[in-house]
Amino acid sequence: MTKIYPDSHVEIQGFMARHYDTVMNLISGGMYAKFIRSAVQAMHLQSGEYVLDLGCGTGRNACLMRPYLGDTGYLLGLDISDEMGEQFKKNCRQYDNVDFRNQRIDIPFEIGKEFDTVFMSFVLHGLPHEIRLNVLDNIYKNLKPGGRFCLLDFSEFKLKEMPALYRWLFTTFECKYAFDFVERDWEPVFKEKGFKKTGETFWFKNYVRLLTLQKTE
Numbered sequence: 165m166t167k168i169y170p171d172s173h174v175e176i177q178g179f180m181a182r183h184y185d186t187v188m189n190l191i192s193g194g195m196y197a198k199f200i201r202s203a204v205q206a207m208h209l210q211s212g213e214y215v216l217d218l219g220c221g222t223g224r225n226a227c228l229m230r231p232y233l234g235d236t237g238y239l240l241g242l243d244i245s246d247e248m249g250e251q252f253k254k255n256c257r258q259y260d261n262v263d264f265r266n267q268r269i270d271i272p273f274e275i276g277k278e279f280d281t282v283f284m285s286f287v288l289h290g291l292p293h294e295i296r297l298n299v300l301d302n303i304y305k306n307l308k309p310g311g312r313f314c315l316l317d318f319s320e321f322k323l324k325e326m327p328a329l330y331r332w333l334f335t336t337f338e339c340k341y342a343f344d345f346v347e348r349d350w351e352p353v354f355k356e357k358g359f360k361k362t363g364e365t366f367w368f369k370n371y372v373r374l375l376t377l378q379k380t381e
């Protein structure tokens with residue numbers, strides 16, 4: 165499939181898409197599994213919540229969120245990758261209240277439901293900035309009044325202040341959009357789009373964070 169944004173590294177295809185979870189486990193020496201469990205725990209999801217997972221990938225995160233939601237909650241994962249979608253459906257097949265939809269998140273879409281929580285993990289950094297603004301509009305539109313946006317992604321930092329090895333890894337494996345993402349002052353952007361920061365938890369020497377933002381009226 166042709167990429168929508170050719171320079172993006174979050175439009176994952178081919179071998180990497182088919183083996184995404186395994187690759188993440190291997191390159192992190194097993195740390196990723198522990199980290200993602202801890203990040204989902206830090207979301208403090210409640211039984212009965214409706215969650216929209218944007219760029220949901222293989223369903224690994226959905227399977228970790230589902231026990232918190234119980235039988236009365238609901239989770240819908242959206243992703244453009246067929247390979248990711250196949251894995252999502254397989255991984256979540258035991259849950260009646262977890263669905264997948266092949267859907268671009270960077271253009272307006274209608275779900276027909278309002279969600280308590282929109283979750284997005286390691287997608288926003290890999291999009292051009294003007295496209296991120298469209299994604300934020302989609303998130304706002306699909307949240308209930310007072311709903312929250314949980315953004316798990318890189319935090320804000322200066323690339324030149326990173327230790328040399330980390331900087332080499334980051335600039336080698338991430339795309340140019342990610343460089344802009346980490347150096348950006350996000351608070352005014354979120355404010356402009358109708359979100360207020362309510363919480364922040366950090367991992368990996370503060371280079372990664374779970375940011376919780378509430379939809380303002």
Ligand SMILES: C[S@@+](CC[C@H](N)C(=O)[O-])C[C@H]1O[C@@H](n2cnc3c(N)ncnc32)[C@H](O)[C@@H]1O
Pocket residue numbers: 168174175176218219220221222224225242243244245248267268269270284285286287
């Ligand atoms: C780095 S992966 C992260 C997957 C998952 N959120 C996770 O944390 O494991 C990025 C995901 O975003 C999806 N994606 C990228 N661009 C997208 C778009 N425009 N619309 C929908 N999904 C997109 C990719 O197919 C991929 O599954």
